[in-house]
Amino acid sequence: MSDILVKIRDLHFSRGNRKIFDGISLDIPRRGVTAIMGPSGTGKTTLLKLIGGQLRPDQGSIEVDGLNVHQLSTRKLFELRQRMGMLFQSGALLTDLSVFENVAYPLREHTKLSDAMIRHLVLLKLNAVGLRGAADLMPSELSGGMSRRVALARAIALDPMMIMYDEPFTGQDPISMGVLVSLISELNSALDICSIVVSHDVPDTLSISDHVHFISAGKIVESGSPETLQNSKSAWTHQFIHGDADGPVPFHYPANPILDDLYQEGK
Amino acid sequence: MFGNLIDKIQHLGVVTLGSFQRLGRAGVFLLEVIASCTDLLVKPTLLVKQMFSVGVQTLIIIVVAGLFVGMVMALQSYYALVDFGAEDSVGVMVSLSLLRELGPVVTALLFAGRAGSALTAEIGLMKATEQLSGMEMMAVNPMRRIVAPRFMAGVISMPLLATIFSAVGVLGAYVVAVQLLGLDSGAFWSQPQNKVDLYEDIYNGLIKSLVFGLIASWIAVFEGYDCIPTSEGLGQATTRTVVYSSLAILFMDFILTALMFSK
Amino acid sequence: MTSRKIEILVGLFVAAAIAAFFMLAMSVSNMSSYGGGDSYELKAKFDNIGGLKVRSPVAAGGVTIGRVTEIQYNSDSYEAVVSMSIEEQYNKFPVDTAASILTSGLLGEQFVGFDPGAEEDFLKNGDVIDLTQSALVLEQIIGQFLYSKADEEKE
Numbered sequence: 001m002s003d004i005l006v007k008i009r010d011l012h013f014s015r016g017n018r019k020i021f022d023g024i025s026l027d028i029p030r031r032g033v034t035a036i037m038g039p040s041g042t043g044k045t046t047l048l049k050l051i052g053g054q055l056r057p058d059q060g061s062i063e064v065d066g067l068n069v070h071q072l073s074t075r076k077l078f079e080l081r082q083r084m085g086m087l088f089q090s091g092a093l094l095t096d097l098s099v100f101e102n103v104a105y106p107l108r109e110h111t112k113l114s115d116a117m118i119r120h121l122v123l124l125k126l127n128a129v130g131l132r133g134a135a136d137l138m139p140s141e142l143s144g145g146m147s148r149r150v151a152l153a154r155a156i157a158l159d160p161m162m163i164m165y166d167e168p169f170t171g172q173d174p175i176s177m178g179v180l181v182s183l184i185s186e187l188n189s190a191l192d193i194c195s196i197v198v199s200h201d202v203p204d205t206l207s208i209s210d211h212v213h214f215i216s217a218g219k220i221v222e223s224g225s226p227e228t229l230q231n232s233k234s235a236w237t238h239q240f241i242h243g244d245a246d247g248p249v250p251f252h253y254p255a256n257p258i259l260d261d262l263y264q265e266g267k
Numbered sequence: 268m269f270g271n272l273i274d275k276i277q278h279l280g281v282v283t284l285g286s287f288q289r290l291g292r293a294g295v296f297l298l299e300v301i302a303s304c305t306d307l308l309v310k311p312t313l314l315v316k317q318m319f320s321v322g323v324q325t326l327i328i329i330v331v332a333g334l335f336v337g338m339v340m341a342l343q344s345y346y347a348l349v350d351f352g353a354e355d356s357v358g359v360m361v362s363l364s365l366l367r368e369l370g371p372v373v374t375a376l377l378f379a380g381r382a383g384s385a386l387t388a389e390i391g392l393m394k395a396t397e398q399l400s401g402m403e404m405m406a407v408n409p410m411r412r413i414v415a416p417r418f419m420a421g422v423i424s425m426p427l428l429a430t431i432f433s434a435v436g437v438l439g440a441y442v443v444a445v446q447l448l449g450l451d452s453g454a455f456w457s458q459p460q461n462k463v464d465l466y467e468d469i470y471n472g473l474i475k476s477l478v479f480g481l482i483a484s485w486i487a488v489f490e491g492y493d494c495i496p497t498s499e500g501l502g503q504a505t506t507r508t509v510v511y512s513s514l515a516i517l518f519m520d521f522i523l524t525a526l527m528f529s530k
Numbered sequence: 531m532t533s534r535k536i537e538i539l540v541g542l543f544v545a546a547a548i549a550a551f552f553m554l555a556m557s558v559s560n561m562s563s564y565g566g567g568d569s570y571e572l573k574a575k576f577d578n579i580g581g582l583k584v585r586s587p588v589a590a591g592g593v594t595i596g597r598v599t600e601i602q603y604n605s606d607s608y609e610a611v612v613s614m615s616i617e618e619q620y621n622k623f624p625v626d627t628a629a630s631i632l633t634s635g636l637l638g639e640q641f642v643g644f645d646p647g648a649e650e651d652f653l654k655n656g657d658v659i660d661l662t663q664s665a666l667v668l669e670q671i672i673g674q675f676l677y678s679k680a681d682e683e684k685e
Contacts, residue, residue: 049400052404054400054403054404078406078408079406081403081404082405082406084404086401086404088397088401089397090396092398092401093398093401094398094401094402095393095396095398105405105407106405106406109405109406109407110406151401154405
């Protein structure tokens, strides 16, 4: 069993005219938290969808656990997906099912376990995220942070080998943020799996990551441990990590010189 | 000047090609949905649940509409026939109109408006909140779980609803004709018994409503599945469902009527 | 709503639709004229069938006893051949029964009327009725009337 769980090689992907990935190659280790960071709109969510096989690359390959994702038959792809957990930005809980039923859904679909066993498993998973008491609530009654925790419980229902987190920290209050951050980290060590976190929240993500890939303008700008990135000499990385208003990503949207615009009216 | 004209023609070309592309997508989608229906034959629980939300909940509007349409038909037929002394034919006129045309068509239009738009909104919302994506990532096929049950429920419910519409309409017409207008109850029932043919009128009406059910359900689930996942896109999708379904139903009605009822 | 309640309601819905179908089929359509028991077939030849159609009724004494099943034209004898399906219970028509094409009411549809004869043998399945009267064609009647009027004038 190799150390690398996800191998991306020379990935090219465009949406319409926009080139989202321009020949990206990266490795994601089998254990530990790997962060994929970058400015908004660089296609980080797209990368997760490519890994999960929901999108096809224009060029290049993605291998998960030795299997080329986009060459699998539908059946094999579905089998592979059962070993991947994904946490969507909005939680994506099924709104007509209760919290309990949502977490039980993958178990009911893919296993033939008895109701009693499913009940035990669901309650244990909910307990891991601290929401065992909320089992009978409906998704509409949950706060944003709670929805994400339930979605997390659902993502680990089948004990996957990796979990992908799509912008888990966006729009959370400090307490939920703290809960999610510690959950991601603790779950990863407790289950000894691979966690891929896609985010642009610098401090929280770096605090739990073992390895970071920084993507900008369709290419990998830098990879390494959090310390390496924080001390980086690259202007891009520096601007991102320190939140500088101006740098390689300019403050001003490309425009004519201001004097030209102001005096245009007169003519 | 010509440049503008050429631009417009080019734009028209783009729009037309886009429409054909969409139509093609819809066609492929239909085949996928039909292929996904096989699960339902084995495990019909999802289908039953959808038949409730699609069929049973549309029942009220169908019954009320049927009743009033039947009553109005009776009144109008009476006014039209009484000048010829042929008011005893009210029963025949109402029955034939309902069974051949009004039953299938009005039911289908009401269905498209109530159940069709609800289906589009439901599926579109699931798309917008990434529930469909989530299901895919959980290795559950949303076609089989979400789309196919709703499609099947629509196709099956439509003929059932149309039959109820026609029956209620005839009963409503009976009440108006015999109780209100004082026509002979025997004439009301016996004339249709001679003129209304089981195969030509009733069965053809059922076939019509089956075809309408297919069309309305297909358009409803496709628009939901294909919509732009924003609130604006969802609104556009539901509007499109109602408009396209209605037009398609009326168009198919013409074709089917010409095929079935021409001598 | 529990799934049990849902299933019951859906079941009621389907049952209501089936009931509606039967109500329509029985009371409003001519279903009773289909396969209502056994029947036997008779043929009759006419010069002109007028407006007679397949499924037009066959009546004796005003009572519907069967239906027209087929209408064909015989190019050798230049006659129309009408096949009729008569209900089994009405099997006592003498072989010299006459079949005429009549009109029900002034503007009504045309039907085949049986006028029983006096023979002792009865018509059986597959028999052909010899005595027939074709439909009255309006143009011929007017023509006959005008000629007879003209003859009268002459005399």
